[in-house]
Ligand SMILES: Cc1cc2nc3c(=O)[nH]c(=O)nc-3n(C[C@H](O)[C@H](O)[C@H](O)COP(=O)(O)OP(=O)(O)OC[C@H]3O[C@@H](n4cnc5c(N)ncnc54)[C@H](O)[C@@H]3O)c2cc1C
Ligand SMILES: Cc1ncc(C[n+]2csc(CCOP(=O)(O)OP(=O)(O)O)c2C)c(N)n1
C-alpha cells in the first residue's frame with residue numbers, strides 16, 4: 129500500500145466520518161486515494177482556516193476528534209490561526225499537512241513552509257513523518273495524544289514522497305507511550321482534604337470550566353452540586369455544564385459575568401474549581417480573586433494548578449473520574465442562608481436591558497433562547513454579541529455553547545457551526561456573529577450551500593467592531609478610531625450564494641423572524657440590524673478587582689433616534 | 705525595591721540545575737528551548753547529548769527563578785510529550801562539570817605566568833603557537849569562572865564553554 133492509501137485506511141480505523149480539507153500539489157496523491165472512499169466524507173471548505181474551525185466545531189459539538197487536511201506551504205500556514213485557537217481552548221483535532229518531498233526539505237522548495245516549526249508552540253504535539261513504515265503508528269499516536277489527557281491540536285506533516293512509498297499496512301491496536309501517560313484518578317489524600325474542606329464550608333461556590341464539558345462530566349457535576357447544595361458559576365467555556373434553569377445556577381463569572389456570580393465568588397469561603405484554568409478574564413487581579421476562600425482545584429493538567437492563583441487542595445485528574453470519586457464521600461450542606469443571600473442579589477442585580485423600537489442584541493438572543501428552550505447548539509463569534517450570548521441565552525445542555533474563548537478568534541462562528549452541524553442532527557445549530565467577524569470567514573457560505581448544511585446563520589449587525597468601540601468609549605475618551613465598518617447587503621449576499629436571507633430592523637419583527645428562521649429547512653441567513661451603540665455590562669475592567677465592578681447602568685441601552693426614553697421597557701432576567 | 709532581607713523565602717530567586725531525560729527524537733531540543741523562550745523563562749545554559757540508552761537523550765538546564773517559576777518550569781517540561789523524567793538536582797547532592805576552551809594571546813614574557821595559572825587549576829594546554837595558547841579547563845561552573853577570571857588580565861581572544869552537565873551523586877557522606 130502507498131503512504132496515501134495507508135493514510136486513508138488509518139482514518140477509517142479511527143472511525144473518522146468527516147474530513148474538512150483543501151487540496152494542493154503536496155497532497156494530490158492523498159486526494160487521489162480519497163477519491164473512491166465512501167466511508168469518509170470530505171468537505172471542501174473555501175479556506176483552510178475554515179477547515180480547521182469546522183474541525184473544531186465538529187469536535188466541540190460531538191466530543192470526538194476533528195480532522196483537517198491541507199496542502200503544504202500556504203495551505204499549511206492558513207491553518208495556524210485555527211490551530212492556535214484549538215490549543216488555547218483544548219480542542220481535540222488532528223491537522224494533516226502536506227509537505228514537500230523529504231529530500232527537498234530545507235531547500236526553499238516550491239510551497240515549502242516549516243509548519244512543524246511554526247506550529248510547535250501552538251500544538252499539543254506535532255510530527256514530521258520521515259518513513260512510510262512509521263506512518264500508521266504516527267497517525268494512531270496523533271489521535272491518541274489529541275484526545276486524551278488535556279485535549280488539544282496535533283499536527284502531522286506528510287512529505288509528498290513518503291506518501292508515495294509503499295509498505296505493508298498494519299494499524300496498531302493500542303498506543304503505549306512511556307513518556308506520556310495521562311492520569312485520570314485523583315489522589316486519595318487530596319480527595320480526603322477536599323472532602324474535609326467541603327464539609328466545613330458555609331459559603332461554597334463551584335467554579336466550573338470547559339474541562340467539565342471536555343470530560344463529559346456535566347451529569348456528575350450536576351449531581352454533585354445538587355447533592356451538596358453548592359451554587360454554581362461557570363466560565364464562558366463551562367456554559368451548559370450545569371442547567372441554567374436550576375436555582376443553584378448563577379450564570380457566568382468574570383469580566384462580563386453576572387453581578388451576583390462575581391459577588392458570590394468574592395465573598396465565598398470555599399471555591400471549587402472544576403476543569404477551569406483561572407484565566408485573567410475570570411480572575412481580574414489575581415491576588416484579589418476570591419480573597420476569603422480556601423480553594424480546591426480539579427484539573428488534568430498539573431501545569432494549570434497554582435499557575436495564576438495559589439490553591440489549597442490541588443487534585444490532578446479527570447473531572448469525571450474525580451467527581452465520581454468525590455460523590456459518595458460528600459453529604460448535603462446546609463447552604464440555605466447563603467443561597468438566600470444569592471437569591472436577593474439576583475433580584476437586586478439581575479441581567480437587564482431596555483427594549484425599544486429598535487433591536488437590542490440582548491433581545492434577539494433572549495428570543496432565540498425562548499424559542500428553542502435551550503435546545504440548540506449556539507456557536508458564537510467574538511465581540512459584544514458573544515458576551516450577550518453568554519448572558520442572555522439560557523444554557524441547559526453541555527456542548528450547546530461553542531465559542532472561541534482563549535484566543536478570541538473573530539471569524540470562528542460560521543465555519544465552526546458548519547462543523548458542528550455535521551456532528552449534530554438532534555438540535556438546530558445556530559451561528560451568531562457580529563458584522564465584523566462574519567466578514568472574516570463568510571466564504572464558507574458556499575460550502576454550506578453546496579452541502580445544504582442546515583445551519584441557521586444570524587448576523588447581529590451594529591455597524592461597528594462593537595467590543596472595540598465599547599473600549600474606546602469607556603477608556604479612550606470616545607475617540608472612535610477605525611471601528612465603524614461598512615458591510616454588504618447581507619440578504620442579497622445570502623441570496624447570491626443560494627441561501628435564503630431574512631432581515632429584521634425593528635424589535636416587533638424579532639420573534640416572527642426567529643420562528644421563520646427555525647422553520648426553514650436547510651441553511652438560512654438572518655440579519656438583525658441592531659442599535660449601533662450599546663455596552664456590555666456588568667464589567668470588571670481588565671486587571672482590576674471585584675470592587676471595581678460596573679453593574680449594568682440604569683440608563684444603558686440608550687434611546688435611539690426615533691425612540692423616547694419613556695418608551696423604553698426594562699427587561700430583566702436572572703439565571704437560575 | 706525590596707532588599708534581600710525583605711523578600712519572602714519562596715520569592716527569592718535561585719539558580720537551579722535541572723536534568724531532563726527525553727525521547728531521542730527529532731526536534732526535542734527545539735521543543736525545550738522553544739518552551740523557555742515562549743514562556744519567557746531564564747535559560748543560562750542548556751546541554752544535550754546521548755545517554756547509555758540510544759533512544760534517550762539527557763538535557764541539563766541551568767535556569768534561575770523563584771519557587772513558583774521553578775515549579776512551573778518543571779511542570780512545563782513534564783508536559784512536553786517527549787519528556788520521560790525531570791529532576792531538579794538543586795536539592796540533591798549532584799556532580800556537575802563544565803568544559804571551556806580559552807584561547808589567549810601570548811608573548812614570550814607572559815607565557816610562563818599563564819602556564820602557572822593553568823597548572824594551579826589543573827587545566828591543560830592543548831594548542832600553542834608563537835602568538836597564542838589554548839587552555840582546556842574542566843570543573844564546576846564556578847571553577848571555570850575562576851580560571852577565566854584569573855586569565856582575564858591577559859589578552860583572551862576567544863572562549864568556548866559547553867554549559868553544564870550534571871548527574872545525581874550516589875555516594876552518601878562527606879566527600
Ligand atoms: C471578548 C472576550 C471576553 C471574555 N470574557 C470572559 C468572561 O467574562 N468570563 C469568562 O469566564 N470567560 C471570558 N472569556 C473567555 C476566557 O478568555 C477564557 O477562554 C475562559 O475563561 C477559559 O475557560 P476555562 O477556565 O473554563 O478553561 P478552558 O480554556 O475551557 O480550559 C479547560 C481547563 O480544564 C482542564 N481540563 C481539560 N480536560 C479536562 C479533563 N478531562 N479533566 C479535568 N480537567 C480538564 C484544562 O487543563 C484547562 O485547565 C472571554 C473571552 C473573550 C474573547
Ligand atoms: C481575528 C481577530 N482580529 C481582531 C480581534 C479584536 N476584536 C475583538 S472583538 C472585536 C470586534 C468584533 O466586532 P463584531 O464582529 O462586529 O462584533 P460586535 O462586538 O460588534 O458584536 C475585535 C476587532 C479579534 N478578536 N480577532
Ligand SMILES: [Mg+2]
Pocket residue numbers: 511562563564588589590591592593594
Ligand atoms: Mg459589530
